[in-house]
Amino acid sequence: MTLKVENINKTYYRRRRLHKLRSGKEMSSPIKKALDSVSFSLESGIYALMGPNGAGKTTLINIMVGNLKPDTGLVSYKGQDIFKMGAEYRKLIGYMPQHQWMYENMTVMQFLYYIATLKDIKKGPGGKERIEQVLDLVNLTQETNKKIGALSGGMKQRLLIAQAILNDPDILILDEPTAGVDPNERIRIKNLISRISFNKIVVIATHVVPDVEYISKEIILLKEGAMIHKDSQDHLTKMLEGKVFECHVPVDKLHEFEKSHNIVSMVKEKDIVKARIISDYQELDFDVKELVPSLEDVYLYNYRSSIRLD
């Protein structure tokens, strides 16, 4: 069970405005290179696809789902091109989009029946049983006759997960599964994903570090369309050893300190501030203690320029 992404490139172009090349040929002007030679391979397990907004996560996910064709490159499952597999590939995948849009006037049950039909799940008792099983798994059994428009954000997210796992997919692709939900719901969804991930390739695109911390086998970091790392959480945090510190900064020097350092968090204690920083070199001017790096540190270290711009 291997899903391979090989040398994927995708550029978005302006549709209408054309610009003339020196050769006289007219070309659509590129807006953005969304993916730049992205390659990796996935075996069963949970993979986190991380990066700030605009890093190319959703584009990559749409390509992996088969909803978007890359300009160049190949996505293959068990050695076969997914775009050539077509419906056969789509039978094996479950996809949850980033947004919470669904037919608002349908009830939960009607929606799942509709998706079950489109996923070629047998009608009759078998199909109904599967829907009830999935509803139980996502804890929506009490809401079957509720209209989708009347569900809370968390319930909608769980319903989106339910439709994705309805066909018991080999590959489960979740785009921002915890977007816009409260911390309790976030934990519930995280546990649900862990529970359903057995013997599947699960890809979770997110920029929320705690969502994938401890549950993911490997983390894929995307930056400006390029893959910068694909490694386990342990290896990624090990790479940051000797770069995460706690500095005791006097309050009056904090302003200057903030300007020149990547501060992860701060706690004020009397006349000093305990700041957790990420730095390539050890700070000598202040009282410094080396800390064990976390995944959040890895994220901040790799995306510091994006974070400062934000």
Add this chain to the structure above:
Amino acid sequence: MNTTIFALFSVSLLAPIFSFDRQYKMERILGATSRGNKYLLKTRFRILLPLQALMYIAMQVIWYSSLSYRYGIKNISGNIQSLPIFKDFPIVIDMRVMLILQLLTGILLVWLFCTFIFSISIKNSDVIQSLLIGTIACVCPFILAFVNFDLAKMFWLGPFLAPSLLFYKFTWPVILNMVVMTSFIVLFAHKAVKDYTSAQV
């Protein structure tokens, strides 16, 4: 008039179908299912086009029945040229054949018209907008009729809404309009379907 009512009914039935999916941004979810995308498009066409044809046949049968009830069926086996409006019709056929011919032509034109409405539905992400565009397309011949009644019968979707016109208004402008309109609908539908199935959502 009855075909216009039929066309408006078709618009209300067909125009929301694809726009509804797009209004609720369901394309990505549907596109990721094994029977979504191309299969869903084909299934919708396969169900709705025969349904439209059946509805059209039913409407024509009711229309012919009411005519025969009012005027009786006399000389139905007579030549079509015996009727004043068909006196210049180039092929010698009897009235029954003409009725069948009109019915078949009507079905073909209804399908073309439905394909046009389907394409509008695919292209628009707003149900109301699709309904409005479809309705405007249907009532355009009436607007044209205010300017010139013959123009209304000959141009735009006029002949599509009244297929019998093709037989007793067998003139070059009508034929030219049919060719232009058919080409336009086929190209528009081709573009809409290509956009829908090219996996670019």
